[in-house]
Amino acid sequence: MLAISSELPISNCQLIKSLVITEDEARRQILDKVRPLDKRAVLLAGALECFAAEDYFARLPLPAFDNSAMDGYAVVASSCKKGGRLHLIGEQPAGPDRKLRVRDGEAVRIFTGAMLPQGADAIVMQEDVTRGGVEITLNADVDAGDFVRRRGCDLAEGQMILAKGERIRASTVALLASQGFSEVIVGGKATAAVISTGDELVKPGEQLQPGQIYDSNSVLLNALLLRCGATATAVEHCRDDRQSLGDAIKRGIKNHVLIISGGVSVGEHDLVKEALSQLGAKIEIWRVAVKPGKPFLFGKIGDSFVFGLPGNPVSAFVTFLQFVRPAILRMMGATDLDLPQVPATLAVELTNDGDRPHYIRGRLENEKFTPIGRQESHALFGLSQANALLRVGAGQSLKADEIVSVQIWD
Ligand code: AMP
Numbered sequence: 254m255l256a257i258s259s260e261l262p263i264s265n266c267q268l269i270k271s272l273v274i275t276e277d278e279a280r281r282q283i284l285d286k287v288r289p290l291d292k293r294a295v296l297l298a299g300a301l302e303c304f305a306a307e308d309y310f311a312r313l314p315l316p317a318f319d320n321s322a323m324d325g326y327a328v329v330a331s332s333c334k335k336g337g338r339l340h341l342i343g344e345q346p347a348g349p350d351r352k353l354r355v356r357d358g359e360a361v362r363i364f365t366g367a368m369l370p371q372g373a374d375a376i377v378m379q380e381d382v383t384r385g386g387v388e389i390t391l392n393a394d395v396d397a398g399d400f401v402r403r404r405g406c407d408l409a410e411g412q413m414i415l416a417k418g419e420r421i422r423a424s425t426v427a428l429l430a431s432q433g434f435s436e437v438i439v440g441g442k443a444t445a446a447v448i449s450t451g452d453e454l455v456k457p458g459e460q461l462q463p464g465q466i467y468d469s470n471s472v473l474l475n476a477l478l479l480r481c482g483a484t485a486t487a488v489e490h491c492r493d494d495r496q497s498l499g500d501a502i503k504r505g506i507k508n509h510v511l512i513i514s515g516g517v518s519v520g521e522h523d524l525v526k527e528a529l530s531q532l533g534a535k536i537e538i539w540r541v542a543v544k545p546g547k548p549f550l551f552g553k554i555g556d557s558f559v560f561g562l563p564g565n566p567v568s569a570f571v572t573f574l575q576f577v578r579p580a581i582l583r584m585m586g587a588t589d590l591d592l593p594q595v596p597a598t599l600a601v602e603l604t605n606d607g608d609r610p611h612y613i614r615g616r617l618e619n620e621k622f623t624p625i626g627r628q629e630s631h632a633l634f635g636l637s638q639a640n641a642l643l644r645v646g647a648g649q650s651l652k653a654d655e656i657v658s659v660q661i662w663d
């Protein structure tokens with residue numbers, strides 16, 4: 254029988270246990286270390302998924318002038334009634350200002366977006382008119398303001414159009430362009446390297462030998478980085494040996510962020526922590542009380558932040574979203590670092606008997622959240638069917654039909 258003396262130094266196992274921190278603590282430590290990168294000016298075409306580094310205000314009202322919402326005729330509403338006739342005095346297309354003036358009993362042929370001629374206060378759409386030479390007959394009643402887009406009705410001059418830290422979307426670049434901005438000042442672009450470790454990994458497209466699997470984390474992490482607006486400058490596979498790992502890390506730390514998948518757990522082939530330490534990395538976090546994803550690692554080596562994600566695909570996915578994504582967003586100047594949360598009715602009863610919060614993968618449809626697939630960290634198919642995560646706290650029980658808050662990423 255093996256006797257364990259109380260005088261023995263603290264065991265590895267105890268040491269490891271004492272290092273496990275909570276998710277909140279991990280996030281706090283990470284966000285404490287990570288700073289926004291220098292801002293830069295980019296052309297609108299390259300601004301998508303960047304974050305504004307300044308507040309922007311409208312230089313122009315929208316619309317900038319009263320104009321027609323229809324192809325039709327500009328008229329004085331008080332001089333119009335159904336069946337009445339109007340005399341055509343000219344044409345106002347979009348673009349040039351023809352400086353026309355409409356009086357009672359007159360009409361100007363007008364097109365969508367064209368300036369409203371002086372005196373006109375309504376547009377009759379061409380479908381409501383019978384045209385005969387230089388005369389039109391009205392087939393509908395006309396009210397002042399009909400089909401007129403008033404100056405400033407959409408946006409007033411000076412109104413804020415984009416706040417510092419806001420994500421730039423397709424509609425944002427369109428709005429900036431409508432204001433005459435050709436470029437925008439945004440936060441810096443985070444660059445990242447991805448290293449997928451594992452002797453068992455084979456590149457998709459190549460031949461598998463017994464016991465081997467295809468590397469899916471490389472493309473997963475590349476895709477998640479793109480979704481954050483970051484650039485993956487290098488994505489490489491690395492075998493589980495100290496030399497290759499050390500070399501790959503040296504290449505990877507030329508980036509703001511280095512993400513290493515696999516090899517961060519406690520097995521003999523999990524060499525990431527050791528390789529990082531040998532290169533002088535400061536390991537700030539190793540192991541977080543979260544399921545899946547407990548062996549998560551965070552540290553700094555040179556100027557690069559290193560994230561070690563467990564190799565199981567669902568663990569890599571969950572830890573990326575919970576810890577890497579907010580860090581990258583902060584670097585890029587984002588204000589909102591959290592995944593969007595939406596309320597949902599839980600379809601089934603759920604209990605977490607474990608001692609770590611569990612991120613349940615599920616499908617959010619018609620405001621109902623239904624867990625989907627095997628809730629195990631290797632179960633990639635279930636993850637592929639899911640579009641939302643539900644965090645169930647340690648020891649927490651949730652009833653069917655309860656309203657819960659779920660995180661969405663798509
Ligand atoms: P590890 O974290 O290296 O112990 O790996 C845990 C599990 O994840 C193992 O079953 C690995 O085969 C698997 N795994 C590791 N890396 C990848 C990867 N890049 N793609 C798919 N599965 C992986």
Ligand code: MG
Nearest residue numbers: 450451515516
């Ligand atoms: Mg491995």
